[in-house]
Amino acid sequence: MHAFRNILRTEARLYLRDLPTLLTTIGLPTVILVVLGLVPSLRKPDPTFDGQTFVSYFAPSLLVVTLAMVGVNTLPSVLATYRERGVLRRLATTPAHPAALLAAQLVLALAGILASALLLILVARLAFGVPFPRHPLGFTLAFILGTAALLSLGLLVAAVARTTKAAQALAVPLFLVTMFFGGVYLPRFLLPDVVARIGDYTPPGVQALLDAWTGTSPQPLHLAIMAVIAVAAGVGAARLFRWE
């Protein structure tokens, strides 16, 4: 526990020292939101979105940006780099276990995701009148499960990739797919229905987030699928993960 605390403190310092990555991780979704929000027509209620504004409709997709960036991109790259450079192995020769470093990275990933989501929700509310999630419990649950699913996938990538390059080769397509189905590249109403439906079930489960944000409780099936993905990928990662 003692070692974990010290490792977490050191990793947090390193995390804060990488300012460009930190700002992108936490600020990018909000920046996109602000840019879109500056377009007047996107702030007008629109029947296409059941009378919501486009900004409200699109905000959950923006949550996907950070989730995908951190979960399937940054986390596996960092872990693969640490393994490739022998950081995990060196730690294994000391009284500290390399799992402490992995845990510290997960904590930082979560912190980044949380900070980014809070900033987005806050700015959306204050600047563009997007209401706070109307179904807070459902939203929290959808957010936790979606995050867990993506982080587990990220760990699975880190587990199967032997090198940093291999991790990136796996992470980039996964990231693009996550963003695409999450409706980041093309808003979901423009996607063919079947693609949008698939996106309901790909992590982080953007439909559940949208439902909970705009008021209805998320569908149990959507949440259940996220839980299943989180557990399956997590177990797979735990079995396949190598410290060297």
Added chain:
Amino acid sequence: MPVIEVTHLKKRYGDLVAVDDVSLAVEAGEIFGVLGPNGAGKTTTVECVAGLRVPDGGGVSVLGLDPRRDAAQLRQRVGVQLQESQLPDRLRVAEALELYASFYRNPADPAELIDKLGLGDKRNTAYKKLSGGQKQRLSIALALVGNPEIAILDELTTGLDPQARRDTWGLIEQVRDSGVTIVLVTHFMEEAERLCDRVAVIDRGRVVALDSPAGLVSTVAPEQRIRFRPSAPVDDRLLTDLPEVSGVQRTGSQVVVTGTGELLHAVTSVLARHQIVAADLRLEQSTLDDAFVELTGHRPAN
């Protein structure tokens, strides 16, 4: 009383036999060298000693403990510097040492260690900005920060320039003088000759020789060579009659005598008796390099 005992160690990766049959014992307070060509099984052997790998057969005992069963205890008492082990780019020297010191019950003072390793003016420098020699010194410092009884150092000076290499050697001698037993994996013969009290030469997963560097040279490659220019003609028979001499050759005015044992004394005595002065006299002895070639049939990688 040995602090490390390896008996009939075996380790294979799939079909590849990395360690076939290695037995050795390291005594307290010595610098013990593990030598061998690339892929001979040196690193695998010390990784088994460090508890990083599970042997397929044979026994390993470190400080009377089992590296796997008593891993938690041994990690407190054995410092390991692994081959090609780096740190995060943005981590600073002092941060790294303070973090690693915090893992141990009785750590060395990180600040003192930093000074001792000549990194005093680099304590706030990021790992990425360190030179190869500085990175290596930091790596050694990390292996020593827990105040270990045994330090295992793998490929200590690979990639260092000659000056940095010599500095590192001086450092290792200091560490030994402070009472730490050192296991040094290397393929630099000069390094082994300079530092090691004893060396084990490993080839194809087996120990092919175990002795002091000098002992190894004199048993495996005992031949010496004396070159000189005689002040007066010398009859070959004068030299070949000596029991120490095995051959005499002439190149121009130079005489080259090969032989073993107290060759120099025998040759200079007989020359003196005949009032012949040996000018430009040079004695060439075999080095650990020659012994290594003799033992393994490989040139040491240099």
